[in-house]
Amino acid sequence: MISTRTSQPDVIAALEDAGLRITGQRRQVVAAIERRDVGFSAEDIAGELEGVGRATVYRTLKLLVKADVICKLVLPDGTPMYSPSRLEHHHHSVCTSCGAVEEFRDTTVERVLRSLTREIEGEIVGHRMEVFIRCRSCLDSSSS
Amino acid sequence: MISTRTSQPDVIAALEDAGLRITGQRRQVVAAIERRDVGFSAEDIAGELEGVGRATVYRTLKLLVKADVICKLVLPDGTPMYSPSRLEHHHHSVCTSCGAVEEFRDTTVERVLRSLTREIEGEIVGHRMEVFIRCRSCLDSSSS
DNA sequence: AAGTTATTGATAGTAAGTATCAACTATCAA
DNA sequence: TTGATAGTTGATACTTACTATCAATAACTT
Structure with missing residues (x-):
């Protein structure tokens, strides 16, 4: 249903097209993002990828935001969070209980x-x- | 045109009504905000009010956000900024050049x-x- | 005026990055 | 294949925007 714009080779190609080095x-950062489909923080990725420096993780995330591969959004309490971007132009719905992010056009x-x-x-x-x-699932589990 | 909900006595009364001490x-923080009508940062206020501790400035701003006296918003680059709130429920337009904030319903x-x-x-x-x-004014001054 | 309790401020700490810069390495050209 | 070159990396220190702590202080209450 949802077009997957973030398959790994595509992303790498997009970075290459932007004149960036692969x-x-x-x-590793791209692969780590591929493995997620709900919101994540930069520190999540940095913690997962022990071999990659924190600065590099932040730099790469910024690159990927610019390349529209991921989105950065801000929760009502100010916490920043990233989420893979699958729709061309879209907005977000964010569950304030569990942090699940959905895109909508x-x-x-x-x-x-x-x-x-x-x-x-x-x-x-x-x-x-x-x-x-x-x-839905947060509502269901709290109305017990 | 725009109803001024943030006149100083009103704000003080609102805080009192909330059971807070005046x-x-x-x-001082309320007065400092009164003197501004475009976006400002917490540090702007803290810097202006030498006699008031930074922690208190931040605490008070938080209180005022909760009381709907000011709004906190986030620029595209992630910089947080506060702006006085004059309309009951509204959204913001923010000039990315000069930081001017307008509210609209x-x-x-x-x-x-x-x-x-x-x-x-x-x-x-x-x-x-x-x-x-x-x-408008940023457009005008850049098209010179 | 005294008591109670919210509030303050100095300080230290946290979260989410960003700047620096020497060392490294992807890519290109020969 | 090998340099050369210029983009990239990572350790570290720094920044911004706060928040936690807690003893001292000041507002409301009676």
């Missing part, structure tokens, strides 16, 4: 933006929309 | 959320929408 460390969001063009002075250069939820 | 420090945003209820599994407990812009 190093063992970058491969909604054309109405973009319609809102177009309507805001009339209301906002200046040129819109970007936007962010996050919806915070209690996901 | 201290000189809290008055848009019922279409809330309409989007209602439509998302159908799309998102789970219970929506909150949302955040930020629009990043290049404001």
Whole structure:
């Protein structure tokens, strides 16, 4: 259903296309991200990849955000979190209990933006929309 | 045009109503915020109020966020920033050049959320929408 | 005015990075 | 295949934005 834009060879190719070097460390970070499909922190990756320096993990994550391979988002309490990006342009719903991240596309969001063009002075250069939820399974387990 | 919910006595009253003590420090922080109408950082306030401890500034800002007197938002680069809150429920447009923050209400945003209820599994407990812009005056001064 | 309890501030600590820079290595050209 | 070259790495120290601690202090209450 969901197109998998983040298969490892694609990501590596994308980095190459961006004129970046393909190093063992970058491969490891990409592979570590592939193994996850819910939100993760930079420290999660750094902790998992003992052989890769922390600075390199942070640098690579930043690169991957820029390349649209992952998204960085911020929970209501300010905690940053990363999540693999599978949809072309999208927004996030984040469960505030378990941290599960889902992506959604909604054309109405973009319609809102177009309507805001009339209301906002200046040129819109970007936007962010996050919806915070209690996901189905958290609701189910708490209503016991 | 815009209802000023953050006049100093009101804010103090609101804090009192919340069962909090009205201290000189809290008055100072509130007054410092009154003097601003664009985005500011916690350190801006702490730097301005030499007589008030940093910890107290941060504590008070947190209190004021909870009391809806100010909003905390996050720029695309992750920098947190505070801005006085004048509209009841609103979203923000932030100029990525000069940091000017405007609030806007848009019922279409809330309409989007209602439509998302159908799309998102789970219970929506909150949302955040930020629009990043290049404001009129930044556009004007750069096109010279 | 006294008592109780919230509040403060100095300090140290945490989370999430970023800057530095010498050592290393991917890639390219010969 | 081998240099040369320029991008990349990692250890370390530093930064930003806070938060925890806790003894001292000050607000409300009576």
